[in-house]
Amino acid sequence: MSRRLYGLIARVMDIDISIINDNSSPETIPSWDSFNSYVLLDELETEFKTEFSIDEVVETKNVSDIKNHLKHHGIVLDD
Template structure:
């Protein structure tokens, strides 16, 4: 699965509506529970372990993309 597909699945959204500006503030489905679920699914799919400070900095889909790049994914 791609990052966008995982995000869409966890948030129950259409993947075509997700872009770099999709954020926790503008997306009611992106609550604290789904935030942790999203992190868990990303860790499993991409075989990485995010640090708590990384998890706490995620505010937008673009942040997720940036973190994956820092992990070489």
């Protein structure tokens, strides 16, 4: 688990970090709606000092996808 990433997601979605895993998605987290998706994107770009392409945003379906995109941008997570 990446505490930094999961903590950010938990804060944006207003949920407990313990329920987040790599398969977490809008289908499994009720508060992960279109608005919070934009908030999450902004928070991710700010926290990790990167910018995601439109394709990356559209392709992102779950936490695992976010991790892969961060890795692609050279960001090493603590897991």
